[in-house]
Amino acid sequence: MGRPRQFDEGKVLEAAAEIFWTKGYNATSTRDLAECTGLTPASMYNAFTDKRGLFMRALGQYLERMLRERIVRLEMLPSPGSAIVGFFDEIVDRSLKDLQHRGCMLVNSALEVTPEDYGFQLFVASQTVTIEKFFYGRIVEGQRVGEIPADQPVDDLARMLLSIVMGLRVLARVRPDPKLLNGLVGPAMAMLNLAWPPRKKPRARSREKTGAKVK
Amino acid sequence: MGRPRQFDEGKVLEAAAEIFWTKGYNATSTRDLAECTGLTPASMYNAFTDKRGLFMRALGQYLERMLRERIVRLEMLPSPGSAIVGFFDEIVDRSLKDLQHRGCMLVNSALEVTPEDYGFQLFVASQTVTIEKFFYGRIVEGQRVGEIPADQPVDDLARMLLSIVMGLRVLARVRPDPKLLNGLVGPAMAMLNLAWPPRKKPRARSREKTGAKVK
């Protein structure tokens, strides 16, 4: 019953996420959103209540497609260590490939949206827990198969990796340098007895891991 | 010559930094600034050119008083390891004591201000280098006196610590939990062979380990 929607919700949310990601929440106007999604203000507010509602939905889809997908895919790898290494490798890779240096939409949003918005803070927090649990699970499994040493509390270890990921995303915005981003992951992987960096594309000259300082 | 200023620039910048820190750059209006600083719009624009100018000056003073002061103070400690441990300890402590969970003004700003503002990005980047250099110097010194093992590249190690600090400040905003923040630092300190946490649940004991004043 009623007139059917003329727009693809997935496409709309993708376009909205794109501009929110690029400009930030506050700096994105409803007219920006109307333009990039192709929606009229009426349709926008009818479908998503308000600007914040559209933002939440857009961020949700972004996380589902970017973060959740990655975790599910990596958890299927036979080697738990490869999952952890792969996670960092993909993040570094994506951070460097984004010429606009937008970092991570989740991290960006976490710091911009007002601390008074408790519901949103809770949502962001739960997403970081998702990442933390991924690390936790892979470390436990890695220790079980003898791939990862068990000389540190697993919960703290997982949280340290989480913190490194968040910090990496921040640094990716202001200092998008391959040596920096790849380098900082090294010691953490060494702690887990995992090889870093992973084998790169044959095109690029691979950098052998040495103890010598470069430059 | 000319009419003298009726306001204390330091106080004004402090008040401005406070509200920028709390609400973020975009969400802070010039009227908010006029109210909390006590300045009239005319005085504000006469003294700081525009909103961005005031923000930069306010952030600059914040960093000088918060970050720079801390680094100088900690570098005077006889033990390089204590300097590193103290740095993390103070950040965790401050993050937990801030009931508004505002995190770090530098990190917050880094992610909110538009990536097109190259000058600002450069400024933020240089500040992160300051932190990185602090870690680098303390690690080198710690290795020299045998306090810190030398099994990892120092530059990568310093950068990993930097990343952990940045991540910690992000997490402090959305998950201000003592167990989380203190815990994630543990493995990193263990890697440097440094004791963590520095103080064991100071129940009724007064903080007297150092003579430094904690504001």
Added chain:
DNA sequence: ATTGTTTTGTAGCAATTGATCTATAATATG
């Protein structure tokens, strides 16, 4: 006192903001 220079106070501009209005169009169901 006069002049020159800078700061301060008030009012308000032009533009933009998030959001809503009314009217119309497109569907399902009876």
Added chain:
DNA sequence: CATATTATAGATCAATTGCTACAAAACAAT
């Protein structure tokens, strides 16, 4: 077909935005 229901389109609202014009005020130098 008639009716109920929902979506779309375009205009526009009231409020807020960053910022400025203008004149009065407070000093130093002459």
